Amino acid sequence: MRYLAVPITLTALAILPACSATDLEPLKSNASGFLQSTVMPTAPSQAQTARQPKATPPRIASTGGPAQHCATDVVESLLTPATQDPTPVKLTCSVKLPPNASITRQVIFEGSGASGAALDCSGGTVSGTAARGDKDAIVVRSKKTPNGWDRPVGVTVRNCRIAGSIRIYGLGRNGEAADVKASSLNPNHTAFAQSVAPSNITFDRVEITASSTTPFYVSPGVTGATLSNSTIKGTSASAAVYLDAESAGARIVGNTFSIKSGEREQVAIDGSAYNEISGNRFLNVKTGGIYAYRNCGEGGTIRHQSPQFNTITNNTFEMSGLLNAPAVWLNSRNGNRSYCFQDPSHPFGSSTSPLDFAQNNTVEGNRSPGATIDPYRNNDPSNRVSGNN
Secondary structure (H helix, E strand, O other): OOOOOOOOOHHHHHHOOOOOHHHHHHHHHOOOOHHHHOOOOOOOOHHHHHOOOOOOOOOOOOOOOOOOEOOHHHHHHHHOOOOOOOOOEEOOOEEEOOOOOEEOOOEEEEOHHHOOOEEEOOOOEEOOOOOOOOOOOEEEEOEEEOOEEEOOEOOEEEOOEEEOOEEEEOOOOOOOOHHHHHHOOOOOHHHHHHHHOOEEEEEEOOEEEEOOOOOEEEOOOOEEEEEEOOEEEEEOOOOOEEEOOOOEOOEEEOOEEEEEOOOOOOEEEEOOEOOEEEOOEEEEEOOOOEEEEOOOOHHHOOOOOOOOOOEEEOOEEEEOOOOOOOOEEEOOOOOOOOOOOOOOOOOOHHHOOOOOOOOOOEEEOOEOOOOOOOOEEOOOOOOEEEOOO
């Protein structure tokens, strides 16, 4: 294989006869890699922007009060080893466990019955999973009923050491889920997805040790999810935090990230808006810090909301690695994916344009020691990027 000592652009790739397609594949395959980090997508035109409505502030629900304390039999069920009973525990009450307790069964907060519920592990562990369906250690999800969707509001988990992952979802686990895809064909998709998904969900002072999947996944439509004062470590094949399409109002604050995130960035803002990501410390960042983009038709789902009005402030990115991908990249994809326009033809969202439209975001007061290239990338004048070093 031949190595080139000059930056590579898309034009250069088309005219370099010395390199075969096999030679260039390692550069093309990594979304955070050298090839894509040297190509700055152009900003959308005024006409394109006019066809994409601005993201609107989410309506984050309030609980109306905490749930009642858990009965003794519920606590006993939580602490029953999975070797004796492998079924998940559905929690609809509030409990503070004794110090160093161990939960080896999956914990689920489902539907409005779980609203106001809380789990305080007092430093204990949660390491359950399920034989089928959701594999995450803790799941917060809406429930589909004959009368519509039933969602949980105001769930809190704190002081837990979690082995595995957390997922919060409404219409579906990700942007390609069947109900998400069906809803995306309607012009009011964002509002509907947010109205039926969990809201005001807090994980505070937790430690998440990932083993393969994204440790903290905020699925389509979820509003007001918080991850605060926590540590995220281990290994993930994808991003450490994923804020999926149509979600909004998340707070990722005061955390320490010491996770190996495969070839992905640490935090993905994928068509998510009005989020606050501040005061976090990202250690040993090799393949990107925080990227804002909008998937363009992956799985046939139309993405509606653009990654807008996000606040990324006062974070520290300890950069390392040969490629040294950006700490923050607004509009990191802009149609640079093979699945763009796989979604049906409709007059809205990613169906009309594959561009990211990451606009009206604020990136200020961040630090990126160890960076050897421009760590803050932006190609849209509506974004405010200042005071970073």
